[in-house]
Amino acid sequence: MEHNLAVGLDIGTTKIVAMIGRKNEYGKVEILGIGKSKSLGVHRGVVNNITQTIQSIQQAVQEAEAASDMKIEGVTVGIAGQHIRSLQHSDYITRANAETVIDDEDIDRLINQVHKLVMLPGEEIIHVLPQEYKVDGQGEIKEPIGMYGGRLEANFHVVVGQVSSIRNVGRCIQSSGLNLEGITLEPLASANAVLSQEEKEAGVALIDIGGGTTDLAIFRDGIIRHTAVIPFGGNVITEDIKEGCSIIEKQAELLKIKFGSAWPGENKDNEIVSIPGLRGREPKEITLKNLSKIIHARIVEIIEQVYVEIKNYGHEEQKKKLIAGIVLTGGGSQLKHLKQLVEYITGMDTRIGYPNEHLAGDSDDDITSPLYATAVGLVLDGLKRNERKKIEQQEKKQEEKEEQKPVEEIKEKPVKERRSFLDKLTERVKDFLDNAE
Template sequence: MENNKIAVGLDIGTTKIVAMIGRKNEYGKIEVVGIGKAKSLGVNRGVVSNITQTIQSIQQAVEEAEGVSSIKIEEVVVGIAGQHIRSLHHSDYITRNDAEEVINDVDIENLVNQVHKLVMLPGEEIIHVLPQEYKVDSQADIKEPIGMYGGRLEANFHVVVGQVSSIRNIGRCVKSAGLDLSDITLEPLASAAAVLSQEEKEAGVALIDIGGGTTDLAIFKDGIIRHTAVIPFGGNVITDDIKEGCSIIEKQAELLKVKFGSAWPGENRETEIVSIPGLRGREPKEITLKNLSKIIHARVQEIIEHVYLEIKNYGHETAKGKLIAGIVLTGGGAQLKHLRQLVEYITGMDARIGFPNEHLAGDSDDVLSSPAYATAVGLLMEGLKRQKNDEKVHEAEEEIITEIPDQETNVEAKEVPVEEEKPKSKKRKSFFEKFTEGLKDFLDNAE
């Protein structure tokens, strides 16, 4: 088994940490060869709050995945979320030296690099620069400018920004767990890759990923990401409310939520009662399911209204921004009974539950197609996609180098010196590599 064909997604969540190892089968579907899961103790609302515990949980998840697959994990693609994430829109342009040559990858890379130089607030760093539409000279609304002639290349960008310290803490945990960080991806983008179809992205869709500590939102329209947001509430606040409202301990509250919880209070009759054992010889507590669903309903309604506000801010009510495919719910919180009906009721949009099984091989374990694993599957897909791109670039460069041994071309001047170093990882300076490299240098120096 070739190790380089395998990728690993590491989802560092507030409730669980998942390591997922997989590869593409001959049909292009993803075959998960190993999965490991650990309780996440050191993460709060998507942000690392206890480094030592997070490192232990990562190691535990990784060891479990290695045990199942008997593959040694070396590098991982990690997801990032948390309340510090924000997104903004920005447009930028470059003037090309030679309008007689067609626009190529290098031009787009130069344009993206220019956006990376944007001055952020202190302590913030750009995580993703995602091009939306391009404009060549005065022709607007171009999806793919490569191969066109033009002197001025302009684009609108969706820029995702996060706190440097939070990103570095995640990097630190991954490195201290003995792993290399091959990439960091925004979690709502990973979940979207796993559960949304291309048709939905074209028609316009809002993906809501309800996790333990955060609710992530990604909005697509015309196949392009238009808006991302991270809301600092998730399934845990529902559990906390049940704990407070019913005066029980957290473990019992979580069980109640998962087993008997419903987001719609109308369906329970007053007579349905659950008895909960009291602590250490105290009387058992009796809780009516109607009360339980009232507590859950109030909190879930608040989360959905927050998300709906973001959807409105994006411009859902304008004719141009209409989301025809409605809402897709995923993440562990999407498993709450009657959540879909409540979301449809509050937003007036169609909703479905998103399962990450579309890209998985047919014989995959049923557990994997649970919405709770959407982010991990998406991160794994990101890792596999990245490898494929690296291979393509590698092949293209080899061709260039063999074809033109003596001409001094731009491409050769750019690429050949890099060749001597580390051919595999230094190839494609993508949006993220500069950032990841900076992070690695920082971590190496911090040792």
């Protein structure tokens, strides 16, 4: 595949989406094809049936290939699910020589130190995100490289997940005949797709309400500060409607989408929907007021859990305040009156996030739906990874050329971007799959 093309694969609880995107000459992303299939082997964001997941992936990929007239070889995939948790951790290193400036290697050493943290069995560190540094006790340093100092310390946001779950996702992709090109945290992918840089600076919480899980990512001063996965999503609302109204799931899902509202006050008592009975039974009559009461109770529970996480991050402290408030995305964000309810519960400004931040202006409305936020984010991530690869290859060629030059001509090397943990994780998962039988 060309380097300006990338494919995002969003393996969700309710749907699997394959999306092909390319960067146009204005630096915006055009979506060339999209395929989606019902996700059968995934529960709460975690693969629990490999065979079914493979079939669903292949179906989505074939659809995207047909829509774009292209062959998909490699994909960038998102990881989420109930096994992801995050923690705050501080660590420090003492440098051997305080008379030299701090460089990349010092930071790598500090980050590798974090790896010695003791995890629960089966867990592994997925992502280590430095929050701020201290050099010799002087705090609030954003970038310590180039400074002098003997003791370098940092606060880290550490994201932890189950290795087996991540390997299973890798296995599904490999068995679907695809290359695993990159792994990204889904909350980060969605955030890239829907948030503006200004919002990330001002402080914002992105809430992605999916089918099986609700993901949260909090940014402040342009840096990710907190992530969480809450093991509830749109499916539990559908379940409650099904139980509460004694109807089948398909009907419950339709009711939720067509008539559902998060705010029970607005339905009149006499608004009624009639649902056909099963196999010759009498039709059922359901009042919209009852329907929205059921939805309201469950969505309040989800939002309150998310709000607990926002408070855990420290939103109530003055210097951690999230000025841009909340952005809602994901399929669950399309529920009527949800914005008002979230503002009412949290007292924070809220908007619905459409993934059009980096998409070309003429993109189809269908693609810019909150449903596709994660998929768009994964495409963006894949494109960024391709660009990095291209730059690395050019640097290699450059270095080979320079080795043949006399010493006095060699200029200073450009600063390389530090390889992220997710890139290392991707490589580890690939190696594992190559050696596993």
